[in-house]
Amino acid sequence: MKRIGMLVAVEIDSVLSRYGTPGETKQYPGFTVWTYENDGYTLFVLNSGAGQIAAAAGVQFLISEFKVELIVNFGVVGGLTPAMSQTSSCVVERVVHYEFDTSPLDHCEVGRHLEYPDIYLPATPALVQKAVELCPELTPVTCASGDKFVDGEAAKTALHKQFGADICEMEAAAVVLTCDRNGIPCLLIKTVSDGVTGGAEEFTNSLLHTSDLCLKIADRIIKEL
Numbered sequence: 001m002k003r004i005g006m007l008v009a010v011e012i013d014s015v016l017s018r019y020g021t022p023g024e025t026k027q028y029p030g031f032t033v034w035t036y037e038n039d040g041y042t043l044f045v046l047n048s049g050a051g052q053i054a055a056a057a058g059v060q061f062l063i064s065e066f067k068v069e070l071i072v073n074f075g076v077v078g079g080l081t082p083a084m085s086q087t088s089s090c091v092v093e094r095v096v097h098y099e100f101d102t103s104p105l106d107h108c109e110v111g112r113h114l115e116y117p118d119i120y121l122p123a124t125p126a127l128v129q130k131a132v133e134l135c136p137e138l139t140p141v142t143c144a145s146g147d148k149f150v151d152g153e154a155a156k157t158a159l160h161k162q163f164g165a166d167i168c169e170m171e172a173a174a175v176v177l178t179c180d181r182n183g184i185p186c187l188l189i190k191t192v193s194d195g196v197t198g199g200a201e202e203f204t205n206s207l208l209h210t211s212d213l214c215l216k217i218a219d220r221i222i223k224e225l
Helices: 012-019 052-066 125-134 153-163 172-182 200-222
Strands: 002-008 024-028 031-038 041-047 070-079 089-096 120-122 139-145 167-169 186-194
Touching: 002 012, 002 052, 012 031, 012 041, 012 200, 031 052, 041 052, 052 070, 052 172, 070 172, 070 200, 089 125, 089 172, 089 200, 120 172, 125 186, 125 200, 139 153, 139 172, 139 186, 167 186, 172 186, 186 200
Parallel strands: 002 041, 002 070, 070 186, 089 139, 139 167
Antiparallel strands: 024 031, 031 041, 070 167, 089 120, 089 186
């Protein structure tokens, strides 16, 4: 029986709507975890809340407490290019932790974690390939991840120009870094809630719809892993 951890930041309503009543719900300090038993796998869903710190703690908790073999993170994102318009879905191929900056000390590039060869943190290549095979509509993308809601066209265009990123959000860097350090594969499926010219209002108005779309795709892939 495969054990899969699902990290959810702000899209938990979509999970509870799609999967219904869990086999078990447990409260932990700082977290709630819902457990769903399925044919061939058990899904442990943890609602972390937004941001890198919460996401890193949630991923580590799923790995340490529940011994999961895989982390799946689905969710809504901001689009940084016209191609990543509202409701576009993608699979994260690599992440840049764009707010991480040690350059005054070591003169490396902004976003660079020194244990990696460049600024990009790779997701698990085999899972990216599998996701595209199962869902050809998914575009492999570079994700800019930081503890900031990016609002408006100017800020989004600047992120794209500086880092070559297609989307932005607040948890992916933590997911990839924590999984790498534990030797656990990860899969990140995202759907655009607010396009390059959009921002907070567009995000709020489309959150439930786009998170439902994203989970539908992620669930389809999970069942085939």
